[in-house]
Amino acid sequence: RLVEQQSQDVDVEQILMEAEEELTNMTALEIDDKVDAPSELAKLGYDEVERRFLRFKEIKELHKGVLPLDGLTTGFDNLNHLTLGYKPGDLIILGAQTGHGKTAYALHTAKAVAVDSGKSLLYLNTEMSREQVALRWGSILSGIEHDRIRSGDINETELSIIFNGYSRLRESGFYSYPCPNLTPEKTISIARKFKAQKNIEMMIIDYVGRMEKSDPKLAEWQILEQIVKTQKILAQNLKIVVMCLVQLNSDGTLQGAKRMKNECDLMLKLMPIPREELEENEDLKNYKNPNYYIIIEKNRDGRSGVRIPITFDKERQILKDAERIQ
Known part of the structure; x- marks a missing residue:
């Protein structure tokens, strides 16, 4: 394609920009194939804070307050x-x-x-x-x-x-x-x-x-x-x-x-x-x-x-x- 368009006196810089855009569209979702919706991220935050709260509470009660590490x-x-x-x-x-x-x-x-x-x-x-x-x-x-x-x-x-x-x-x-x-x-x-x-x-x-x-x-x-x-x-x-x-x-x-x-x-x-x-x-x-x-x-x-x-x-x-x- 590049050779074809070059032969038709098409601007090389424009060709490269188009090629880069196509490549970006092809690979965008491959790099980070998981996008968090607002509701998903909020639920993740809630679950994570609750998990840490319960873990800290359990350790405080059972292990005399030893600090829980991540x-x-x-x-x-x-x-x-x-x-x-x-x-x-x-x-x-x-x-x-x-x-x-x-x-x-x-x-x-x-x-x-x-x-x-x-x-x-x-x-x-x-x-x-x-x-x-x-x-x-x-x-x-x-x-x-x-x-x-x-x-x-x-x-x-x-x-x-x-x-x-x-x-x-x-x-x-x-x-x-x-x-x-x-x-x-x-x-x-x-x-x-x-x-x-x-x-x-x-x-x-x-x-x-x-x-x-x-x-x-x-x-x-x-x-x-x-x-x-x-x-x-x-x-x-x-x-x-x-x-x-x-x-x-x-x-x-x-x-x-x-x-x-x-x-x-x-x-x-x-x-x-x-x-x-x-x-x-x-x-x-x-x-x-x-x-x-x-x-x-x-x-x-x-x-x-x-x-x-x-x-x-x-x-x-x-x-x-x-x-x-x-």
Whole structure:
């Protein structure tokens, strides 16, 4: 048709516009084949609110007010209250500076989801060897200093405690996939495989800055934006949670953060609390040993701009909610 009309001196731009319109008409309903009428959406909202009301009431009566989550636990009570958990289809971005807990946060999440809750989780690691990941788990699950475990400077009692920790790991849903040459395309095939074979409910990428560039001409923030978009689509298609770890600049900023924030459902930063703030902030004095904040930069389903004080024990690679002083 295009050749025919071109031969008749028809405007090419007009032909392209007509062709595009025809294609749009053909595919419009294929993209979103379900359109909600007002009555359907209202009924969905009513049913959903009623379901949540009844669930919360039941839990409050039977389980002493334990917070009902919409998805997977975050591993932090305060973060659970603000997010209601990591939900299927969610893309979470966690940013931290070099040496300030990206991997510790990832494995803390994995412990809460895969070890404590028994859910299947895939951990894509671009930096560490299998041995390094295994040794980190030894410290996290035993509470014994990581450096001592690495050097072997432990006694027989501690060895037994560490072995008990590995027994918990053995029975968990944690799957670790070391992949130094990770690409966005590879994450898709790996995630689909583990969804089909292990029914994973969450995937953590540690970290996206180490993923191979698809185009060397692109700037770092452009590459990160592409990766984030890919992972959001993947999370929605597989109905899993995807967490991407990113590296912050020395001033705590992230290049291209605005674009990435648009794509994600939850953007978090793990930041050390400055010494001056620890000394001057009266609210922090109500907590026992707070040394880091989880900062909620974006929360699609709740409040943003919130700083949650936590305690990060670097020697044991353990994170927890900062304990309030009674």
